[in-house]
Amino acid sequence: MAPPGLAIVLLSQRGVATAQAAQPQSVYFDLRPYLRGDLPYTHAVTLVAALGEALRLLGAEGASARAARHVLLGRMARAAGDAIGIPPLASREFASPTVTAFAAPDGIKVADLRAAARAEGAVIAGGQGEWKGRVFRIGHVGAVQPLDLLGALGALEVALATLGYRAADGSGVRAALAVWQDERPIQGGNPA
Helix, strand or coil: CCCCCCCCCCCEEEEHHHHHHHHCCCHCCCHHHHHHCCCCCCCCCHHHHHHHHHHHHHHCCCHHHHHHHHHHHHHHHHHHHHCCCCEEEHHHHHHHCCEEECCCCCCCCCCCHHHHHHHHHEEEEEEEHHHHCCCCECCCCCCCHHHHHHHHHHHHHHHHHHHCCCCCCCCCHHHHHHHHHHHHCCCCCCCC
């Protein structure tokens, strides 16, 4: 949940000995000042603070609850894709609890879809490497909550409809909501 930009290095005793004996070709990879307790560069204080807050939130939620939430969000994303006719690329047994990738529907360019989703308030990632321009990805990791994902899926459906994809009719959001509701305990209230 912290912004990118930190590199955390852990060394065994053998790794420390190797780093102390090394003659790095670049000051950026010279760990010796750090091993002496010197910080030769201004470190990213804000990123360290953000990492501390992310770890505090993880501690408050609990690692097993966090993992279960990510699994739930992945199931919600996959259900939405199935409902609107764009099934996830990874089969269920290999599905990631952190991100779900989908192939763009025929006739829809990923760049256009991402731009249309952004216009609706959702950021949807594109593919990388050989997948660039062919797939889009929906992240559901870190601080993402079920309502956040439902909003992103709604924006995705609006974007798809804007681009002429007729199956984007709210059925994806309804399918994701059904998955979430199946996981939630019923708590009294109006039985109607």
